[in-house]
Amino acid sequence: MNSAGQLRPIVAALAVLVATVYAARAEEANDYPTAARAEYVYGCMKANGESRQSIEQCSCSIDVVASIVTYERYVTAETALSMSQVRGNLGVQFRTSEQANSAVNDLRRAQAEAEVRCF
Numbered sequence: 001m002n003s004a005g006q007l008r009p010i011v012a013a014l015a016v017l018v019a020t021v022y023a024a025r026a027e028e029a030n031d032y033p034t035a036a037r038a039e040y041v042y043g044c045m046k047a048n049g050e051s052r053q054s055i056e057q058c059s060c061s062i063d064v065v066a067s068i069v070t071y072e073r074y075v076t077a078e079t080a081l082s083m084s085q086v087r088g089n090l091g092v093q094f095r096t097s098e099q100a101n102s103a104v105n106d107l108r109r110a111q112a113e114a115e116v117r118c119f
Contacts, residue, residue: 036075
């Protein structure tokens with residue numbers, strides 16, 4: 001067998017490995033469910049005008065947020081923000097929780113970065 005024949009299986013294996021790495025990175029970067037992304041864009045558009053430009057900017061914004069904050073951390077922050085508006089002891093627990101405040105701060109930093117990049 002000549003050297004070109006010996007290299008073909010190696011090149012094919014490398015191609016499969018590279019494709020797998022790129023697929024894993026794409027999956028990692030796109031770990032937010034479509035419904036969560038759509039909800040974010042919808043809320044963003046309500047706050048920034050309902051125009052074609054706001055669709056582009058808000059879509060960019062959720063992409064930036066997703067690249068900075070994991071989906072699990074995003075859910076924690078969104079839950080904390082929502083529950084902190086509840087009156088009484090339950091709301092106080094979410095407003096004073098270190099874990100909730102940390103997740104909310106992470107989300108706010110990601111949104112600030114998205115504001116700089118997208119708007």
